[in-house]
Amino acid sequence: MKITKVDVFRIESGINAPVGCRIYTDEGIYGDGEAALAYGKGSHAAFGMLQDLAPMIIGMNPMEHEVIWYKLFEKSFWAQNGGPVVYGGISAIDMALWDI
16 A cells, blocks of 8 residues: 555634645545644644645555654654644644554
């Protein structure tokens, strides 16, 4: 099984703006995840982070959670310094992978 596509979305709903992703596979299975930065201005940053991370996992096996997490952490300069925006994006992807 391979990841074929990642959709990143924001849902404008007043003060909250949930940010999430949907990861698709070549077997027609998909999973959903959410970045927990939906309040205030953080949602814009989470949306951008997910857009930057999403292309990095195309073609990977969605069952290899640790391999994907490590790649997102190791190959993203800012991830190595930590922080809620980076980890919110990685977390949303990880949730979607577990959903698959």
